[in-house]
Amino acid sequence: MSLIRGRTGEWEVVIGLEVHAQVIADSKLFSGAATAFGAEPNTQVSLVDAAMPGMLPVLNARSVEQAVRTGLGLNARINLTSVFERKNYFYPDLPQGYQISQYLQPIVGEGEITLDLPDGSVKTVGIERLHLEQDAGKSLHDQHPNCTYIDLNRSGVTLMEIVSKPDMRSGDEAAAYLTKLRAILRYLGTSTGNMEEGSMRCDINLSVRRPGAALGTRTETKNVNSIRFVKQAIEYEAKRQIAVLEDGGTIEQETRLFDPGKGVTRAMRTKEEAHDYRYFPDPDLLPLVLDSEWVEELRRALPELPDARKARFIADYGLSAYDAGVLVAERETADYFEAVVRGGAGRDAKRAANWIMGEVFAALNRDGIDLAAAPVDAARLGGLLDLIADGTISGRIAKDVFDAMWDSGKDAATIVEEKGLKQISDEGAIAAIVARVVADNPTQAEQFRAGNEKVLGWFVGQVMKATRGQANPGVVNRLLREKLS
Amino acid sequence: MAVDRTTVAHIAKLARIRIDAEQQDALTADLNNILSWIEQLSELDTEGVAPMTSVVEMRLPQRPDAVTDGNCRDKILRNAPETMHGFFVVPKVVE
Numbered sequence: 001m002s003l004i005r006g007r008t009g010e011w012e013v014v015i016g017l018e019v020h021a022q023v024i025a026d027s028k029l030f031s032g033a034a035t036a037f038g039a040e041p042n043t044q045v046s047l048v049d050a051a052m053p054g055m056l057p058v059l060n061a062r063s064v065e066q067a068v069r070t071g072l073g074l075n076a077r078i079n080l081t082s083v084f085e086r087k088n089y090f091y092p093d094l095p096q097g098y099q100i101s102q103y104l105q106p107i108v109g110e111g112e113i114t115l116d117l118p119d120g121s122v123k124t125v126g127i128e129r130l131h132l133e134q135d136a137g138k139s140l141h142d143q144h145p146n147c148t149y150i151d152l153n154r155s156g157v158t159l160m161e162i163v164s165k166p167d168m169r170s171g172d173e174a175a176a177y178l179t180k181l182r183a184i185l186r187y188l189g190t191s192t193g194n195m196e197e198g199s200m201r202c203d204i205n206l207s208v209r210r211p212g213a214a215l216g217t218r219t220e221t222k223n224v225n226s227i228r229f230v231k232q233a234i235e236y237e238a239k240r241q242i243a244v245l246e247d248g249g250t251i252e253q254e255t256r257l258f259d260p261g262k263g264v265t266r267a268m269r270t271k272e273e274a275h276d277y278r279y280f281p282d283p284d285l286l287p288l289v290l291d292s293e294w295v296e297e298l299r300r301a302l303p304e305l306p307d308a309r310k311a312r313f314i315a316d317y318g319l320s321a322y323d324a325g326v327l328v329a330e331r332e333t334a335d336y337f338e339a340v341v342r343g344g345a346g347r348d349a350k351r352a353a354n355w356i357m358g359e360v361f362a363a364l365n366r367d368g369i370d371l372a373a374a375p376v377d378a379a380r381l382g383g384l385l386d387l388i389a390d391g392t393i394s395g396r397i398a399k400d401v402f403d404a405m406w407d408s409g410k411d412a413a414t415i416v417e418e419k420g421l422k423q424i425s426d427e428g429a430i431a432a433i434v435a436r437v438v439a440d441n442p443t444q445a446e447q448f449r450a451g452n453e454k455v456l457g458w459f460v461g462q463v464m465k466a467t468r469g470q471a472n473p474g475v476v477n478r479l480l481r482e483k484l485s
Numbered sequence: 486m487a488v489d490r491t492t493v494a495h496i497a498k499l500a501r502i503r504i505d506a507e508q509q510d511a512l513t514a515d516l517n518n519i520l521s522w523i524e525q526l527s528e529l530d531t532e533g534v535a536p537m538t539s540v541v542e543m544r545l546p547q548r549p550d551a552v553t554d555g556n557c558r559d560k561i562l563r564n565a566p567e568t569m570h571g572f573f574v575v576p577k578v579v580e
Binding site: 063091146285 | 495538539544549553558561562567574
């Protein structure tokens with residue numbers, strides 16, 4: 001258990017997260033307007049989304065399917081009957097004056113997520129519920145000195161609100177939860193989980209207590225839009241609450257905002273009228289009733305999810321739990337890895353994993369691009385690994401070949417051919433160079449014969465230098481020992 | 486169930502309806518009359534009876550996920566008191 005030491009003793013932080021994830025669908029939850037990101041303002045708005053009088057909502061079948069698939073991916077109970085309700089409040093970007101959401105009877109009930117923590121341990125976090133709701137429009141406050149601009153393109157887009165149980169105890173656990181949840185959503189193809197585009201947003205419920213004591217009063221920090229900010233907000237808010245309590249104060253149950261610039265949370269200025277949303281079933285929509293056979297069909301058609309894939313990578317490819325965890329964290333990475341390993345006969349999975357997690361990740365980081373845009377695709381990386389495996393090039397030369405492949409987009413064999421990087425395995429040629437290097441350095445040769453094993457490494461270096469790194473290191477080592485003994 | 490003046494004022498505020506002090510008494514009386522009339526329903530024993538959500542036996546209709554609407558900004562903005570650059574313009578609301 002991770003505890004925070006305050007002035008007066010230890011404190012436990014209790015965290016629950018509410019995640020709003022935009023559902024992947026071409027049209028909105030209750031209208032046929034488009035949902036694509038980045039369109040001109042108010043061009044993806046139907047009369048339904050603008051709440052014109054007399055407009056009626058018609059439910060998008062795909063939104064329902066995506067919510068059910070997500071629920072199944074979270075090992076959650078699917079509620080065959082759920083109810084859309086109106087959550088009433090006024091805001092300029094909510095033209096209806098209410099949000100259509102689900103309240104007492106959500107489409108998905110309790111489930112769970114397994115977290116892989118940085119220290120290698122695993123932890124299960126409960127899911128309380130998942131429900132469908134409409135997104136609101138977007139307010140732009142910075143375009144005009146005393147007016148707010150409203151764009152309703154997002155109004156009515158399908159959101160899933162996924163509520164966790166208060167099972168997390170640190171910022172690291174919250175980060176691991178969001179990472180895993182996002183991976184599951186991406187594997188399922190139910191949300192892009194892209195926090196930069198606002199496709200995934202997070203509210204943090206946080207309280208502190210003495211270890212083992214009853215739950216403290218919580219605050220809710222709204223709309224935190226990156227995993228890094230979630231960690232920062234949690235660290236700040238936990239310390240703030242502990243400081244208030246240790247000074248003899250009390251925590252007010254309130255809504256707070258995170259300021260990413262300053263790394264602090266602050267209370268919202270306007271106190272909402274105690275969240276009096278007056279929910280009631282939307283009279284325009286009947287209860288949503290699902291067939292259990294249809295749900296089972298969706299369950300059978302689910303793709304392999306990160307946990308199952310990780311277990312398979314360990315069992316089938318002999319990877320360590322850590323490597324498997326890194327590779328399955330993003331579906332694209334796992335696909336790339338499998339394409340490399342399966343792309344040719346006898347490819348070494350461990351070597352493929354090392355190359356992806358080493359050279360490929362480093363190059364992606366350096367260039368700030370995604371795997372999809374990598375100049376070295378799975379087939380090309382596989383080709384490079386084949387050249388190492390059959391002894392055409394050494395592992396050291398392979399790194400230069402990789403860099404050249406990355407820069408030129410050519411395949412490994414072409415680069416090796418063009419640059420004349422083929423490994424020299426011909427014993428006669430290497431023996432001649434070994435003989436010359438030993439003859440040129442009698443002092444070092446004498447040191448080796450006197451028992452200084454370290455000098456051998458220096459000799460290997462000299463031979464490699466003489467062959468521009470192309471000599472087969474195994475052969476060099478053997479011939480040097482023969483020559484020097 | 487009965488409501489008092491404070492509750493009536495609260496409901497009016499949530500609904501963004503301005504009511505004068507003298508109207509509050511009349512509205513409180515009206516609302517209480519309506520509520521007590523509605524409360525006659527609770528005389529019926531509805532134990533074990535599922536709520537009726539529709540007078541016709543039908544399921545909630547669903548539509549296929551296709552873009553069939555939108556792209557009508559002029560229509561959307563036509564009744565707005567003020568617009569600029571394709572946006573609705575409202576008095577500044579900022580948190």
